[in-house]
Amino acid sequence: MFRAFVLALILAQFPPPAVDVPKRAAPAWLDPYRANANRLMGEALGSDFAWQRLARLGDTFGHRLSGSPNLEAAITWAVEEMKRDGLDNVHTEAVKVPHWVRGRESLEIAGAIPQPLVMLGLGGSVGTPAGGIEAEVLVVHSFDELDAAGARVKGRIVLFNVPFTNYGETVRYRSNGPSRAAQLGAVAMLVRAVGPAGLRTPHTGALTYAEGQPKIPAAALTTEDAARIQRMVDRGTTVRLKLTMEAHVLPDADSFNVVGEIRGRELPNEVVVIGGHFDSWDVGTGSTDDGGGCVVTWETLRMMKKLDIRPRRTVRVVLWTNEENGSRGGLAYRDQHAAELANHVMMLESDGGVFRPTGFGFTGSEQGRARLRDIATLLAGIHADTIGAAGGGADIGPSVQQAGIPSLSLDVDGNYFLIHHTPADTIDKIDPMEMSRSAAAVAVMTYVIADMPERLR
Numbered sequence: 001m002f003r004a005f006v007l008a009l010i011l012a013q014f015p016p017p018a019v020d021v022p023k024r025a026a027p028a029w030l031d032p033y034r035a036n037a038n039r040l041m042g043e044a045l046g047s048d049f050a051w052q053r054l055a056r057l058g059d060t061f062g063h064r065l066s067g068s069p070n071l072e073a074a075i076t077w078a079v080e081e082m083k084r085d086g087l088d089n090v091h092t093e094a095v096k097v098p099h100w101v102r103g104r105e106s107l108e109i110a111g112a113i114p115q116p117l118v119m120l121g122l123g124g125s126v127g128t129p130a131g132g133i134e135a136e137v138l139v140v141h142s143f144d145e146l147d148a149a150g151a152r153v154k155g156r157i158v159l160f161n162v163p164f165t166n167y168g169e170t171v172r173y174r175s176n177g178p179s180r181a182a183q184l185g186a187v188a189m190l191v192r193a194v195g196p197a198g199l200r201t202p203h204t205g206a207l208t209y210a211e212g213q214p215k216i217p218a219a220a221l222t223t224e225d226a227a228r229i230q231r232m233v234d235r236g237t238t239v240r241l242k243l244t245m246e247a248h249v250l251p252d253a254d255s256f257n258v259v260g261e262i263r264g265r266e267l268p269n270e271v272v273v274i275g276g277h278f279d280s281w282d283v284g285t286g287s288t289d290d291g292g293g294c295v296v297t298w299e300t301l302r303m304m305k306k307l308d309i310r311p312r313r314t315v316r317v318v319l320w321t322n323e324e325n326g327s328r329g330g331l332a333y334r335d336q337h338a339a340e341l342a343n344h345v346m347m348l349e350s351d352g353g354v355f356r357p358t359g360f361g362f363t364g365s366e367q368g369r370a371r372l373r374d375i376a377t378l379l380a381g382i383h384a385d386t387i388g389a390a391g392g393g394a395d396i397g398p399s400v401q402q403a404g405i406p407s408l409s410l411d412v413d414g415n416y417f418l419i420h421h422t423p424a425d426t427i428d429k430i431d432p433m434e435m436s437r438s439a440a441a442v443a444v445m446t447y448v449i450a451d452m453p454e455r456l457r
């Protein structure tokens with residue numbers, strides 16, 4: 001009773017949605033799940049455990065780029081913590097990962113009084129010669145404009161000054177820009193930060209060199225610095241830039257996916273997988289991308305253990321390695337678990353931040369969607385009860401596609417792309433209560449799917 005009272009108090013803190021949508025009545029089949037769902041929500045919302053664990057991760061180990069000692073030390077810590085939580089079958093699974101090293105780097109407007117700019121080399125980029133590359137900049141705003149420039153590209157540093165619309169649309173300049181520019185003879189490529197205008201913050205991220213094209217150094221610069229170059233060029237000034245990068249690739253390194261479980265009480269071979277990617281870029285502390293996704297999904301198992309809730313099926317948390325610059329963790333999981341993918345009931349990835357949760361994206365059957373809509377009624381109290389059109393994630397993708405597994409993503413409302421892949425991706429951007437709500441939403445959804453009598457289809 002006391003617990004129910006506390007939960008009612010906590011839920012009363014959340015204001016109703018701006019538009020008062022009539023809530024669906026909870027169907028009767030959920031009645032047996034209501035008590036444990038409330039216990040899980042009470043546990044998540046009653047403390048800031050998730051936020052504190054994420055803060056400790058970032059403060060202790062910093063960034064977690066593949067191949068770095070930071071990532072491997074953090075993996076060792078996660079294994080110890082999962083054991084301390086009392087999870088079942090805690091272990092690591094070996095993965096060979098790319099090992100790209102940034103080194104020192106700089107960009108300046110060359111001249112009698114050089115003007116330093118704020119930049120970040122792109123992940124996977126080659127470096128420059130030791131003395132750097134100096135050349136006149138050519139500013140373009142699209143691939144069409146680049147191609148139209150034709151012979152004028154040769155010997156230039158190309159700057160794609162493309163305003164951010166959405167990630168899917170704008171990221172292709174970061175990914176494909178280097179080889180598109182190199183094809184026409186550019187000596188280096190710069191891209192305006194792929195994200196909404198921040199406070200002179202550069203966004204790194206992976207590039208993809210095309211087969212058969214020269215590999216040229218590539219970096220992101222801030223929105224403000226791109227605008228400065230644009231203004232100078234518009235005034236008719238010849239702008240020469242000097243780019244210096246020590247970036248290089250070392251042989252593949254040893255890394256690991258981290259796995260922990262709550263073994264199912266009746267159907268232990270049927271598995272519900274939830275998780276996030278444990279690696280990050282080498283700037284900031286990867287708290288939103290994607291330490292938060294790792295910790296909120298891990299919370300489901302920690303809380304189940306603490307509350308002595310053991311669902312019918314096995315719940316498995318996986319902290320995948322190397323999502324950012326290789327996706328090797330997700331691919332290795334698919335291959336190492338090929339024999340049991342048919343027994344994967346559902347896979348859920350949280351990699352969109354742990355801001356205010358709104359519900360889940362879902363890819364699967366209409367029957368499955370109806371089930372999820374029912375379960376989501378248990379989350380109406382925290383307004384995390386929307387089931388969106390599609391759900392998935394980069395790490396669960398390979399397994400989901402291979403075995404046709406129903407897939408979910410945690411949907412949240414937050415300014416993810418403002419801090420994505422930047423030095424500003426640190427714990428202070430995350431609100432402890434919003435993170436607790438994210439943990440509550442994942443726990444309730446996972447619990448019912450893992451326990452309900454018939455398998456999610």
Ligand SMILES: [Zn+2]
Pocket residue numbers: 277289290323351
């Ligand atoms: Zn991510």
